[in-house]
Amino acid sequence: MSRGNMGRPRQPGAVLVFLVFFLIFPLNSPLFQAQNxxxxxxxxxxAEKAISIxxxxxxxxxxxxxxxxxxxxxxxxxxxxxxxxxxxxxVPAAGEGIVLFSQGGSLLSSGxxxxxxxxxxxxxxxxxxxxxxxxxxxxxxxxxxxxxxxDEIVGTIEGARGGQEDNYYLRVIDNSSxxxxxxxxxxxxxxxxAAPRIEEVSLIKEGFRxxxxxxxxxxxxxxxxxxxLAIRLNDPSYAGGVVSGLFRxxxxxxxxxxxxxxLDSARNLDEGLGFLGFSxxxxxxxxxxxxxxxxxxxxxxxxxxxxxxxxxxxxNAGTLVWRFIVE
Amino acid sequence: xxxxxxxxxxxxxxxxxxxxGRSFHIRPDQQGIAERDEGGSGFRWEREFGSLITTAxxxxxxxxxxxxxxxxxxxxxxxAVLRIFDPRQEGIGSAHACVYALAxxxxxxxxxxxxxxxxxxxxxYERKSGFYSLSYTRKLQGDxxxxxxxxxxxxxxxxxxxxxxxxVFFDRDRGKxxxxxxxxxxxxxxxxxxxxxxxxFALLKASADQRYVGLVRHGALxxxxxxxxxxxxxxxxxxxxxxxxxxxxxxxTRGEYE
Numbered sequence: 186m187s188r189g190n191m192g193r194p195r196q197p198g199a200v201l202v203f204l205v206f207f208l209i210f211p212l213n214s215p216l217f218q219a220q221n222x223x224x225x226x227x228x229x230x231x232a233e234k235a236i237s238i239x240x241x242x243x244x245x246x247x248x249x250x251x252x253x254x255x256x257x258x259x260x261x262x263x264x265x266x267x268x269x270x271x272x273x274x275x276v277p278a279a280g281e282g283i284v285l286f287s288q289g290g291s292l293l294s295s296g297x298x299x300x301x302x303x304x305x306x307x308x309x310x311x312x313x314x315x316x317x318x319x320x321x322x323x324x325x326x327x328x329x330x331x332x333x334x335x336d337e338i339v340g341t342i343e344g345a346r347g348g349q350e351d352n353y354y355l356r357v358i359d360n361s362s363x364x365x366x367x368x369x370x371x372x373x374x375x376x377x378x379a380a381p382r383i384e385e386v387s388l389i390k391e392g393f394r395x396x397x398x399x400x401x402x403x404x405x406x407x408x409x410x411x412x413x414l415a416i417r418l419n420d421p422s423y424a425g426g427v428v429s430g431l432f433r434x435x436x437x438x439x440x441x442x443x444x445x446x447x448l449d450s451a452r453n454l455d456e457g458l459g460f461l462g463f464s465x466x467x468x469x470x471x472x473x474x475x476x477x478x479x480x481x482x483x484x485x486x487x488x489x490x491x492x493x494x495x496x497x498x499x500x501n502a503g504t505l506v507w508r509f510i511v512e
Numbered sequence: 513x514x515x516x517x518x519x520x521x522x523x524x525x526x527x528x529x530x531x532x533g534r535s536f537h538i539r540p541d542q543q544g545i546a547e548r549d550e551g552g553s554g555f556r557w558e559r560e561f562g563s564l565i566t567t568a569x570x571x572x573x574x575x576x577x578x579x580x581x582x583x584x585x586x587x588x589x590x591x592a593v594l595r596i597f598d599p600r601q602e603g604i605g606s607a608h609a610c611v612y613a614l615a616x617x618x619x620x621x622x623x624x625x626x627x628x629x630x631x632x633x634x635x636x637y638e639r640k641s642g643f644y645s646l647s648y649t650r651k652l653q654g655d656x657x658x659x660x661x662x663x664x665x666x667x668x669x670x671x672x673x674x675x676x677x678x679x680v681f682f683d684r685d686r687g688k689x690x691x692x693x694x695x696x697x698x699x700x701x702x703x704x705x706x707x708x709x710x711x712x713f714a715l716l717k718a719s720a721d722q723r724y725v726g727l728v729r730h731g732a733l734x735x736x737x738x739x740x741x742x743x744x745x746x747x748x749x750x751x752x753x754x755x756x757x758x759x760x761x762x763x764x765t766r767g768e769y770e
Contacts (some may be wrong), residue, residue, distance in 0.1 A: 255539045258546045258555050262539065285629065286566055286580060286610050287658050292718040293702045294745040294756070297567045297659050300527050300538040304564065306580055308608045314580065316564060318542075330657055331630075354541075358563070360581055360609070365562075453581060455596060457560030458543070466544075466560035 238280040238313060238357060239335065242374035244270035246422065247430025247498065249367040250448035250460050252471035261471035263460050265451060266316075266356035267368040270426065274343055276322065276353050277336045279315040279371070282307040284330040284339075290323050302354065305340050307333055312361030319353040363453040369430050369498040370449065377429035380501040385417035385476065386493055388484070397491075397507040404488075405509045411483050414444075415476040420497050429498035434461070436479065437492040444480045484511045531570040538565065545577070547591065557591030567659045569614040576616050576623060582609025584625055586644075595644055599627045599635055602646050606630060613660040617668035622684060624662055624671050629655040634673050634680045634689070650689050652677045654698070661705040663713060666750075672713045672728060674703040679715075681731045693733055706748035709766060714753040716746040725755055725764070 248264035255262055271277070289303025302318035309315065319342045328339055342353055357366045369375065386397040390412045395405060414436060422428045436444040452459035457466030461479075470478055489511060494504045529536040535548040537555075542565050546558040563581035570576070574594070577585045584597040600609055606628025613626035623644065625635045632655035636648035654676030662673040671682040678694035697703070701719045708714040708727070715726035716739075723743040726736040745756030752765040 253540075255544060255546070255558075257537065258558060260546070260558055262541070262544060262560060265541065265543075283608070283629075284657050285608055286564075286612075288566070291702060292744070293704050293716060297529055297565075298526055298538070300542040301540045302542070304542065306564070306610075316580070358580075363562070363581075453562030455562070455593065458562055465562065468558075468560065 237309060237335065238315060238371045240267065240279060240355060240357070240368045240372040241269055241271070241277075242372050242376070243425055243427070244272070245368075245372060245375060246270075246426060246428040247367065247369045247420075248428075249369065249430050250451075251420075251431065252475040252477065254473075254475065259473060261468050261473060261475060263451070263458065263467035263470060265365045265458060266354050267372075267430070268352045269355055270352045271342075274341050274351070275338045276305070276317050276319075276340045276342060278307055278333045278339050279355065279357070280307070280309045280313075280335045282309040282315070282333050284308075284324075284328060284333065285314060287324045303340075307339065312359060314358040314360055316356040316358060317353050318356075322353060358453075359450070364450040365453060365458060366450045367430070367432070367448055367498070369432070375427060375429055375499065377423040377427045377497060377499040378501060379421045379423040379428075379497075381418055381420040381431055381495045381497045381503045383416065383493060383495055383503050383505045384419055385415070386491075386505055386507060387415040387476070388412040389415050389478070395509075397505070397509075399505060399507045406512055407484070407509065409484060409486050409511050411481050413481045414479040414491075414493075415472065416479065416493065416495075417474070417476045418495055418503075429501075431495060432498040433496040434477070434479065435494045435496075437494075438482060439489055443482060446479075486511050529568055529570070531568075532572050534570050534572070534575070536568070536570070536575070547575075559587070559591050561585065566611050567614050569616040569662075571616055571618050571620060574616060574620040576614050578611025578614045578625065580610055582606075582611060582628065584611055584614065584623070586620075586623065597623070597625065597637060597644070599625065599633070599646075604628065604633055604635065604649070606633065612656060612658070613662040613673055615662035615664050615671060615673065617664040618666070619668060622664060622668060622671070624664070624673060624682070626656075626660055626662060626673055626675065629657065631655060632676065634675060634682070636671065636682055636684075638684070648682055648687065648689060650680060650682075652680075656700055658700075661703050663705045663707045665711050665713065666707040667710045669711065670731070672705050674705060676700065679728070681728070683731060690731060692728065692731065696733075696736070704746040706746055706753065708748040708753050709750060714746060714748045714764075716743065716755060718743075 247267040251264040252261050285308040286306040303322040305317045307315045321343045322340045324340050325338050357368045388395045395407045433447050446461040454465040459465040491507045496502045537546045544560040546555045549556045563579040567578040573589045575587045586595045607630035615624040621639045623637045627633045632652045634650040637644045638647040656676045660674045669684050673680045678697040679692040682689040704716040712729040717724040723739040725739050727734045742758030743755050747754045755762040
């Protein structure tokens with residue numbers, strides 16, 4: 186249904202990291218000032234040095250913004266980190282910091298249980314926090330809680346190789362800006378050349394759904410009205426299982442840009458996580474069939490053309506063009 | 513067997529927080545919760561938080577959720593936000609914000625928070641005329657970086673919190689706090705605390721291969737003695753409490769102490 190746009194000019198990943206770094210942080214943030222203070226630094230390592238957080242580039246599968254299901258209620262929510270499969274069952278610190286929080290490995294059956302995972306959180310300079318989780322994650326006994334070096338082992342994970350417990354999940358939080366940040370921004374060496382796939386595009390209105398079938402010879406028809414765009418996306422893995430993750434969704438309707446949203450960060454709001462500039466909670470952005478629900482549009486009578494382009498973090502794109510008639 | 517008000521199934525299980533007869537399912541990323549309805553077949557409400565849940569407390573009509581970002585959400589029975597507590601906005605100056613323990617009195621007139629690191633604080637908020645205000649602040653010498661146990665007595669008049677410095681006891685009527693037996697209870701050893709009877713607390717303390725049970729009444733340690741080292745759980749009720757063990761449970765009634 187979608188086609189990979191592998192032939193389009195691609196920005197080098199490092200430059201992309203640099204650009205999106207400026208997009209997510211306000212100009213008056215300490216991070217920005219730190220960057221201005223050292224203009225001679227190489228762009229490729231700008232984000233990494235300024236924030237002092239580094240996310241592994243190998244074995245990484247970013248699920249930031251990807252719809253997930255909360256069983257047993259069945260409600261959707263959006264992922265906010267990256268699954269990482271380390272070469273050894275050890276979890277390295279993403280940067281220099283201190284232990285902020287750990288959960289798991291209790292001798293007693295304490296009052297507040299873990300969800301499924303054990304957790305370790307490290308606090309870094311500038312209000313940043315890196316959060317590690319895995320069902321088998323155990324805090325390293327040798328860790329000095331007030332002095333963790335970058336790449337120091339903060340914990341170990343144990344499990345059968347290839348199982349879920351071989352992975353750990355990493356989230357990066359900017360507490361000073363009240364953001365959960367896409368961890369891909371801190372992994373400049375990540376290489377992903379597999380374009381994201383658009384698996385479904387539908388227009389939805391009050392229980393009615395028209396699924397796009399752009400290959401049909403006869404144009405599809407629907408009644409005039411307000412519609413929401415529902416899209417199901419998939420970013421396949423590249424060599425070594427790397428998934429740079431969905432990063433940008435652009436919708437052009439009748440030649441006009443109707444939506445251009447990035448999955449660079451999610452806001453920490455009172456109602457939950459706000460992705461793509463929408464309000465929280467994240468469950469508002471997906472339906473129970475794990476489709477994104479994007480901006481609503483009034484479709485007037487006439488012929489229309491909708492072009493959806495989805496980019497992953499490394500700039501690979503999948504595009505779908507759909508022409509339809511509104512009656 | 514004496515009535516302890518709970519059963520063995522009340523002990524925590526993975527992914528489900530059960531307290532005061534209520535059952536909350538925790539989302540795998542620990543940033544969302546859903547409360548089971550009374551029939552257990554569906555869910556009463558769901559809520560997402562913008563940060564990781566680190567600890568929680570619940571009564572029959574209220575629930576409090578502590579987050580990694582240092583805020584506490586107080587929710588009503590329907591899951592609506594009654595108040596968001598952010599100690600930093602009250603001048604509490606820790607280098608890093610995080611909530612490590614919560615206790616909620618039965619009627620919700622008092623909320624206790626173990627907050628922040630470098631330094632860590634015990635905070636008590638009191639509700640007067642419908643508004644909560646910070647009524648007690650205790651700055652601690654040390655800090656703990658994992659979820660800790662805290663509880664109000666069943667009559668709601670006193671509080672006991674496990675801290676790095678020892679057990680912090682707070683008497684609401686006098687508005688004063690005290691550190692109980694720091695030599696015995698300081699450090700990062702694990703501990704469970706539950707309100708026992710009207711005005712007492714039962715404790716279960718764990719070190720590497722030793723377990724101790726204790727009883728605190730009116731701010732004084734009345735008893736403390738060793739237990740089998742496979743003891744792992746504590747369920748306290750009106751007149752008795754149970755220590756859960758690997759091979760057998762031990763039941764203590766008030767008469768045994770008095």
